[in-house]
Amino acid sequence: PVLSSELTADSELLYRRSISERVGALAPFLALDGDPYPIITDGRITWAIDGYTTATTYPSAQFVTIAGVPATSGLAGREVNYLHAAVKATVDAETGETHLYRMDDGDDPVLDVWAGIYPELLESLDQFPDTLRSLVRYPADLWAVQSTLLGRYHVDSAEQLFNGTGRWAVSAAAATTVGEPTTSPAPSVDQFTVLAGNADGFASVRPLGPGSASNPTSTRDELAALAVADHDLAGGIHLRVAAVGPDALPLLSPQVAQSAIDADPEIARAITLLNANGSKVQFGPMTPVLAGARLVWVRAIIVTGTGSSPAPRLFGVAAVSDGAVAVEDTAGAAIAALTGA
Known part of the structure; x- marks a missing residue:
């Protein structure tokens, strides 16, 4: 760069290009989420990332070893007994301008300490831009931990909590390729869904099944509830418990x-026929859809080539309810074929 004729007096060097590196340099006391995401508003791209405060000395709190988060997450593999989504950081994709907004109302004792050390670093929630407010999502790594703990703490009596009756675990994931065995828990699926009451919203949904072990394959093959994390900034967690007749x-x-x-x-x-001669069949996310009083699982069937540059093609969308299956060109058509709606 010293010898380059491309540099002028107005040139600027950007040393920290990645979102995590940039925010981490400003706030090294935060554990950053493993999946920064872009928000597009008014023709501009703004990156957003969640920052967490953690502790291992919080009184009367359960320890948890964090799993099921990306390897790039600042929480991966850690054991904590306090975890709070304390900060949402935004980074302008063009200018690199960075802001850290405090998400609580002063009820995070760990963040209070750091805010006292760096009084000019954190901005209040009131300063969070309205253009971004409706487009942020529920903290993904926090949701991975919370949805796992919900299986134990959803009960409402001390006796149930102590005896472990009524425990749930995250359901086992469905295979993404034909004949593939799976032992991993089902991932969250982002979708428009019914939240509290009759309000529709954008949320992350994860299925829970009866069982108490950490291994998802040990749960019973039935649905106990859908755990829903509302992506609205003021949203929270909802449980839609499966209710069936005797x-x-x-x-x-x-x-x-x-x-x-x-x-x-x-x-x-x-x-x-499709899973041969240079092509293979894969499946999209297994997505729960509430169609009236029925639960319908919807999943895309995708055909890709096996070459170095495969081009995926949608073969159809499968819908499953009460053991019946329909495949159509769209999810709406497949659901209608099952429900008659």
């Missing part, structure tokens, strides 16, 4: 829904 069949878990797709004769024949 003579009704249990609601399908993601793995059972996938088994129904795999066992459908027409789909099986199509997959056999």
Whole structure:
């Protein structure tokens, strides 16, 4: 750079280009989320990332070893007994201008200490731009931890909590390729869904099944509840508990829904033909949809090539409810074929 003729008196050097590196240099006391995301408003791109305060000495709190978050997360592999989504940081994609907004109302004792050390660093929630306010999402790494703990702490009596009756665990994930065994917990799915009351909103949804072990494959193959994290800035967590009659069949878990797709004769024949001769079949996210009083699992069927530059193609969208399967060109058409709506 010293010898370059491209540099002028107005040139600027950007030393810290990544979002995590830039925010981490300003606030090294925060554990940063592993997945920064862009927000597009008024023709500009603003990156957003969540920052967490943590502790291992918080009184009367359960320890948890954090798993199920990206390896790039500042929380990966850590054991804590206090975790709070304390800060949302924004970085302008063009100028690099960075802001750190405090998300609480002064009820985070860990952040209070750091705010006293760096009094000019954090801005209040009132200063968060309205153009970004409606487009931020629920902290992803925090949700991975909370949705796991919900299985134990959703009960409302001390006896149930002590005995472990009524415990849930995150359901096992459905395989993403044909015949693939899976032992991982089901990931969250971002979708428009019904939140509290009748309000529609954008949220992250994760299925829970009956069971108490940390291994998702040990849960029973039925759905106990859908855990919903509202992406609205003032939103929270909701539980939609599966309610079925005494003579009704249990609601399908993601793995059972996938088994129904795999066992459908027409789909099986199509997959056999498509999953050969230079192509392979993969599945999109297993997405729960509430169609009236019915739960429908919806999943895209995608065909990709096996070459170095595969081009994915949507074969169809499968919908599963009560063991019945329909495949159509769109999710709406597949759901309508099952429900008659």
